Amino acid sequence: MAEGQRKGHMDLTILLQTVLAGVLVGGLYGLIGMGMAINFGVLRIINLAQGELLMVGMYVCYWVFTLWGLDPLLSPVVTIPFLFVLGVVIHRFLLTPLIRARALPENQILLTVGVGLVLTNAALLAFTSNYRTITTSYSASLITLGSIAVSLPAVLAFGIAMLVSSALWLFLMKTDLGKCIRATAQDPDAALLMGVNVERISVITFGIGAALEGAAGSLLVLVYYLFPALGGIFTLKAFIVVVLGGLGSTLGALLGGIVLGLAESLGAVFVSTGYKDAIGFIVFVLMLIFRPAGLVGKARM
Amino acid sequence: MAARGGKGWRWGGAVLGVAVLLGFPIVVSDVYLQHLAIFFLLWVTLGTSWNLLGGYAGQISFGHAAFFGMGAYTSSLLFAKLGFPPWPGMLLGGVAGILLALPMGHICFRLRGPFFALSMLALSEFLRLVTLNWRDLTEGAVGILLPPFFISKLPYYYIALALAAATMLATWFLVDSKVGFYLLAIREDQDAAEALGIDTTWYKLVALMVSAFFSAMAGSYYANYMAYIDPPIVFSIVDISIAMILVAVLGGMGTLWGPVVGALVIVTLSEAFRAYFAAAHLIVYGVLIIVVIVFMPEGIVGSLAARGPRWLRPRVATDAPGASQG
Numbered sequence: 001m002a003e004g005q006r007k008g009h010m011d012l013t014i015l016l017q018t019v020l021a022g023v024l025v026g027g028l029y030g031l032i033g034m035g036m037a038i039n040f041g042v043l044r045i046i047n048l049a050q051g052e053l054l055m056v057g058m059y060v061c062y063w064v065f066t067l068w069g070l071d072p073l074l075s076p077v078v079t080i081p082f083l084f085v086l087g088v089v090i091h092r093f094l095l096t097p098l099i100r101a102r103a104l105p106e107n108q109i110l111l112t113v114g115v116g117l118v119l120t121n122a123a124l125l126a127f128t129s130n131y132r133t134i135t136t137s138y139s140a141s142l143i144t145l146g147s148i149a150v151s152l153p154a155v156l157a158f159g160i161a162m163l164v165s166s167a168l169w170l171f172l173m174k175t176d177l178g179k180c181i182r183a184t185a186q187d188p189d190a191a192l193l194m195g196v197n198v199e200r201i202s203v204i205t206f207g208i209g210a211a212l213e214g215a216a217g218s219l220l221v222l223v224y225y226l227f228p229a230l231g232g233i234f235t236l237k238a239f240i241v242v243v244l245g246g247l248g249s250t251l252g253a254l255l256g257g258i259v260l261g262l263a264e265s266l267g268a269v270f271v272s273t274g275y276k277d278a279i280g281f282i283v284f285v286l287m288l289i290f291r292p293a294g295l296v297g298k299a300r301m
Numbered sequence: 302m303a304a305r306g307g308k309g310w311r312w313g314g315a316v317l318g319v320a321v322l323l324g325f326p327i328v329v330s331d332v333y334l335q336h337l338a339i340f341f342l343l344w345v346t347l348g349t350s351w352n353l354l355g356g357y358a359g360q361i362s363f364g365h366a367a368f369f370g371m372g373a374y375t376s377s378l379l380f381a382k383l384g385f386p387p388w389p390g391m392l393l394g395g396v397a398g399i400l401l402a403l404p405m406g407h408i409c410f411r412l413r414g415p416f417f418a419l420s421m422l423a424l425s426e427f428l429r430l431v432t433l434n435w436r437d438l439t440e441g442a443v444g445i446l447l448p449p450f451f452i453s454k455l456p457y458y459y460i461a462l463a464l465a466a467a468t469m470l471a472t473w474f475l476v477d478s479k480v481g482f483y484l485l486a487i488r489e490d491q492d493a494a495e496a497l498g499i500d501t502t503w504y505k506l507v508a509l510m511v512s513a514f515f516s517a518m519a520g521s522y523y524a525n526y527m528a529y530i531d532p533p534i535v536f537s538i539v540d541i542s543i544a545m546i547l548v549a550v551l552g553g554m555g556t557l558w559g560p561v562v563g564a565l566v567i568v569t570l571s572e573a574f575r576a577y578f579a580a581a582h583l584i585v586y587g588v589l590i591i592v593v594i595v596f597m598p599e600g601i602v603g604s605l606a607a608r609g610p611r612w613l614r615p616r617v618a619t620d621a622p623g624a625s626q627g
Contacts, residue, residue, distance in 0.1 A: 045415070046415045046418075046419065048363070094591060094595060097595060098594065098595065101598075103594070103598055104598075106355075106359070106361045106418075107594050107598055108594075109361070109415065109418065110361075110546065110550060110590060110594055111590070111591060111594045111595070113363075113543060113546070113587075113590060114586075114587045114588070114589075114590030114591040114594065115587070115591065116587070117539065117543070117583055117584065117586050117587025117590065118584055118587035118588060118591065119587075120583075120587075121582075121583050121584035121587060122584060124584075125584070232538055232539075236419075236422060236423060236426060239419050239422075239423075240423070243416075243419075272434065274430070274433065274434035275430065275431075275434055277426070277430055278427050278430040278431060278434075281423045281424070281426065281427040281430075282427075284420075284423055285408065285420070285423070288408055288409065288412065288416060288420060289408055292411075292412050292416070
């Protein structure tokens with residue numbers, strides 16, 4: 001198809017532009033994946049409502065902007081606590097009973113599917129399936145570096161995503177709570193013996209995983225449109241990112257996000273836009289075949 | 302273990318059931334009810350084939366729509382492009398499902414954890430995108446329109462009945478055979494199964510191939526019955542993949558009759574709620590999944606049978622790390 005689209009000569013400018021765009025969106029994918037990765041690290045299950053939590057974060061950001069004019073760049077102040085509480089509630093009232101009853105991990109994953117369906121369809125009932133976008137004063141601004149132009153919102157979103165990621169990393173490495181989370185991820189039984197309240201850590205971690213989607217939602221609104229069914233797409237992207245980075249590795253997720261962003265961006269320009277998302281799956285399958293432990297992982301699963 | 306009641310009870314119930322099922326469309330002439338009955342049988346087929354893999358072998362798939370859509374597109378394209386007759390095309394659709402299952406199982410069953418579940422999800426999304434974009438072959442988003450083959454619903458009903466029966470019989474034979482016990486062993490403890498010398502990758506692959514075959518046949522059937530398919534319909538995550546899981550989980554995973562009960566409930570409920578929630582009727586699916594998982598993890602049939610140690614009860618007794626917290 002589209003043989004006419006084949007580039008006679010690969011313009012270096014286009015290549016650079018594409019790579020830059022891929023890295024910028026990849027930073028956001030990384031942040032989205034980190035939420036799933038930190039949850040997987042502690043809970044040992046994939047939260048399939050992760051994309052739906054992102055969708056909720058985007059709607060919260062949309063409404064605080066539309067109703068009160070809060071700039072999306074500042075909206076993490078609202079979306080992060082909102083999603084944290086939502087995550088804690090979901091874990092405390094739905095997942096905790098299952099974990100206490102030692103239900104099969106498959107059932108816990110299925111539960112998150114149910115949560116995702118409820119969130120998506122509640123959004124559909126409340127906000128209809130219309131596509132929405134936010135227009136800020138800087139929405140259409142461009143930064144030009146020589147012959148390359150990148151959109152200002154994408155750069156800002158990338159910058160804040162890196163800030164949030166660094167904050168998360170410092171939190172996990174330097175604080176007592178962060179150390180408890182890492183200890184629980186490494187070995188829940190040993191952590192319990194060392195006096196870590198594993199159940200409480202599990203709830204808090206789920207809240208943090210959700211809060212990360214809140215932050216990511218605030219940023220994604222700048223470069224993407226929102227609609228209720230968007231959650232499923234991003235749950236899948238988050239999973240690909242997490243597999244690329246190595247299950248449960250937060251820094252790996254960041255790397256995985258940038259790889260996925262690059263693959264999609266290059267694929268969209270040099271193969272076809274329609275196949276952009278399919279390229280992510282091909283990268284994913286190649287990973288499963290050749291490096292199932294992730295790009296940076298050493299041990300095989 | 303399956304609902305392993307006395308064999309006599311099972312045979313008696315089966316004979317009665319067969320009589321009711323064979324007579325239904327002759328006694329009930331209402332076309333709408335016949336249509337619902339066909340969908341019920343279609344969901345029995347889909348739920349049962351998912352259950353063989355997910356319920357018995359413990360390999361949860363989040364993307365069985367991949368096989369459903371593969372079957373639908375295979376038989377439809379064979380007819381539309383080559384004029385291949387659609388009902389034998391169903392068999393080829395099933396074979397296409399197996400051909401898709403082989404590499405997937407080969408890649409994913411070496412790994413544990415959520416890889417298989419989510420790789421299936423990725424596969425079905427991948428196929429949706431390919432069928433959407435490969436317009437020369439699949440007509441893309443326009444979809445494929447097939448001529449209706451029968452005016453009356455009766456032939457459709459009996460074909461759906463035969464398909465559902467074949468799926469259930471295949472599951473029954475497989476589960477009652479040595480393979481069935483291997484699958485249960487793999488579900489309960491893969492390391493122990495391997496230590497006993499069971500080639501776990503191979504038997505998981507067998508379950509996947511049988512499951513894929515019937516799911517794909519159901520997809521072909523759907524295409525022939527509805528006389529129209531497009532990528533978002535047949536590769537739908539929620540309407541096909543998740544609904545298949547729901548049918549099995551609601552009725553009772555790892556039970557022969559679970560998917561039958563699940564299909565009955567799902568078809569009834571989705572018809573009842575479609576009017577109330579319109580586009581968002583799937584919220585009912587979500588609530589159902591949550592309620593079943595939290596309050597009735599064994600499903601309806603599993604709870605009724607309530608015999609033998611199952612997933613939840615025996616493990617509560619042990620002082621679990623998570624359970625000792627307040």
